[in-house]
Amino acid sequence: MQPHTLFWMLLGLAAYGYYLGRKRALTVSGGEIRRLHSLPDYYGYYVALWCALPALAILSLWLLLDDKIILRWVLAELPPAYRNLPPDRLSLTVNVIANLLAGERQANTVDPALAEAAEHYRHLKQLGYHALTVLVFACATAALTWAHRRISPTLRARNRVETVVRIALVASSVLAILTTIGIVLSVLFEALRFFEMVSPLEFFFGLHWSPQIAIRADQVGASGSFGFIPLLTGTLLITAIAMAVAAPLGLLSAIYLSEFAKRRTRAIVKPILEVLAGVPTVVYGFFAALVVAPWLRDLGARLGLSISSESALAAGLVMGIMIIPFVSSLTDDALTAVPRSLREGAYGLGATQAETITGVLLPAALPGIVSGLLLAVSRAIGETMIVVMAAGMAAKLTLNPLESVTTITVQIVALLVGDQEFDSPKTLAAFALGLTLFVVTLALNLVALHVIRKYREQYE
């Protein structure tokens, strides 16, 4: 039986278990529900859960592992010529087998030993499914029967069921931690492998970035240069331009909307501004590459400046537009959190609105605003599509906004899109960049979130 059929059958069986459990609960209570510890439904759930959960665990464990185990058996039976291959060649062989299985290659085009192995694999897998079917059903039925037998008026079915529910709730929230661990591990492992090939010193302090060379020659790291500094300066340059656009515009619009504007104006303008945050970044990228960059280039030509058509300015400008609502909504939050009494105190002394804002509200809201700006910076650093589409690929070490620069995210995309091998330093470099990106943004986020938290507590 195919796994997904098995899955649905199992669910069906669990539903039947629910019915049986409920019925038995009613029977043992002799029709008087009050004699039962829990409502009859809970006995149903109790049986259904016993029926489904262990069997599902077996099913998913099997699906997770069967390919690996079967592959190992199959490889073990290959002729020695294949078995003794170095790991990278062996993985090629595995690929051939996989292609045979997927029907992308015909059996008569490859070594008959491999064709046989593929056949063997398919056979084992089929056999495995049969075994799995038997196992899952045996387990489900046994658990069902056992749980069904245990039903008595004193069985604390509700508590049992609620324990399972609680465990499920905890598991869902632990997923957040698992995601973080997953990110760290997945990026870290590959990055460490990269640092085995390229020294971290060269990576973090090198002034040249040209990973393309490394794939051509086999001498790893020696030829390709993986100096990360030009990417860093490029990223920081674009981020700085973006913040130079977003910080004043976002701050001033938030101040105007929260302090000066009438409620109606605010109710209309604020959601429209938020639209800027809802526009997908790929759209901004298109806008930057197609509208803003040519416009800037023409403008520069008229002023006698040579502006690259993939200038940092165009990408930074558009990224700044994207971040405006981000800055303004966080500023708005920070300003609203300032208690009314401070405002009144300043007005009561005869301060004008502008004086109240600059002299009292902004200083009071400063921690909130600063952390909002930090979050915005973190976002600008991690933003991908705008720079992929509008900034260049050339890793130039420059601070001139009119030239083309490249960023960390651009290089990650460039290194990973297209055909890739998991072992080349080129691919691994992307993970090293990813690790750097993650660590930098993590630091910014943690500082910002901490400050925001403290700030909120101060006025609560």
Add this chain to the structure above:
Amino acid sequence: MNKTLETVQAGLARRRRRESRFRWYGRIAIFVSLAFLAMLIVSIVARGHKAFWQTEIAIDVFLDPEELTPPTREHLAKADLTGLIKQSLRQMFPEVRQRRRKRALYRLVSSAAPYQLRDYVLAHPDRIGQTVRLWVLAGADVDLYQKGYVDPETPESERRIKDYQIAWLRKLESEGRLVLRFNRGFFLNGDSREPEQAGIQVAFRGSLYMMVVTFALSFPLGIAAAIYLEEFAPRNNVWVDLIEININNLAAVPSIVFGLLGLAVFIGWFGLPRSTPLVGGLTLTLMTLPTVIIASRAALKAVPPSIRYAALGIGASRVQTVFHHVLPLAMPGMLTGAIIGMARALGETAPLLMIGMVAFIVDPPQSLLDPATALPVQIYLWADSPERGFVERTSAAIIVLLLFLGIMNLAAVLLRKRLERRW
């Protein structure tokens, strides 16, 4: 009046001017931001709206029985359908003799024309032997010219469409053989190298499948996590704090990092196939989950404690209290949060690039495990294409994407308005 008052009065005009300057800064900032938004939308609509129409040309094709029988798919795949199209074009313009001119003539119609002919024959096998009028797609250059994208002032040598071709088009137009029709292909076709044949069907389905996966996973998981953190988790517990910090931080992690995670975990470790909506959906789930959790927690917080006390007071267990009383009240807020999270996921591109959803795919995916692209990725791919015809397609795809996002956000707002409870 005392001295203080005089001093204050003296400074008043200056302070009022500063005040009004300050107000103007704010107004200008808002105006500039809104102007950017307007520019963005106007430039995209201006470039894209014409893509919803497409030039078609009517040609009279002789359905040659020698070439077309038997009219089966297998046979027609081998038949020289292009030849029949070329022949009919030659008959319409018998004066064209030069080889280069002839090739220019053939380029009036799209390379999709033979397939259109095939579909016609398969649908009407009884017409074989007759000469029929067939509407076929015009070539990309013709389409661009007809929509007014080509500046007639440009010298002929710099134009892709030449003066003699324009003359042919005039003739076709006067015979009523050249029209602009609603572009169904844009919605029904997959990707193509030829702009006039490219459509968003694959991307649309890919996005749809991914949204289904993302919603099916992130909504229940997000709610469950929110319920735990808001209703059951002990306060001031190190582990719970850790989870909270994690969630808040994940909401701010760059999306491309989630792409790296998806690549390493789902493709590298679990061995799921690349470029598939399943992997895309899983990756987007991890990315959306924090948003859904945060929104759901806010919705749960908004339910007043009195409702919990009431339920607990009549002997409901905590689980029953939450599931019978709190959850239904918080549901609209949670749903709103989920929709907003979905909207963000729908517009996300970078993580999908990481997991290989950038392939050139012509056939719509039939399941979660078939390779597909997504709408934003399709936009990225087309934006990268050098062909001029793709600029229009890209903008049109953006319009479609923005429409979907607009609808989703509107739905979220309406839902919130409609179901908002006041206690």
Add this chain to the structure above:
Amino acid sequence: MNTVITERHTTPDLETDDHRTVGDYTLAEPRFTCRHVNVFYGDKQALFDINLDIGQREVIALIGPSGCGKSTFLRCLNRMNDIIEGCRVEGDIRLDDQDIYAKEMDPVLLRARVGMVFQKPNPFPKSIYDNVAYGPRIHGLAANRTELDEIVETSLKRAGLWKEVKDRLDHPATGLSGGQQQRLCIARTIAVNPEVVLMDEPCSALDPIATATIEQLIDELRSRYTIVIVTHSMQQAARVSQRTAYFHMGRLIEVGETTEIFTNPRHPLTEDYITGRFG
């Protein structure tokens, strides 16, 4: 309980009666003259036809049950109601015979003349020095640092806080105790050298000892400033004020010498409130 009172006193129906304030609300040399003041929050009327004079260098207490409009009236006197959206003030309020709601009257100037101390101490999140110096700075009252130092010192001395804080003027004001914070706010207000100080329940957030200090301070300030104090504590009104005005449901019921009001109230509502039947 309430119904019993109503039967005994035949309390006037405030909704329909064309009521008059009991007692003489006029003064010979008033600082403020308020005539026919009505205040609306949106559609809701909060004050009904208030007439009241406020004299030079006196302490007048506004008392009444919560929601009676005493704070609203107080906020009319320096146009603090302006910043509340939907609030509308009708009638005539004059400060030294100048209409404070006239077009040419700048609320900034008005508030420099009529300072305000709030219910909850609200020091700015700055140093003690900067808190007191804030008003003089924005109004440009000090030509140089020495003058500013002088103003700060005098104000803190008048507010009776100088001794406690003179060694830590650069410390954050939020580190002071509640009573100290409130006195700092008073110092901050008088640093601008106002003519009138409005106090909106200045002691309601303080403990009895801090309250006593503030009350003593109010008594001292009387020699220089007109003080209008809103309080919910009748004892406080009796202790610090010369005149008392009793508000009820948006109306000014009775006004008169404080001793008179507390020993011999003329209006049944005032009597009920004074004797603690409600409030």
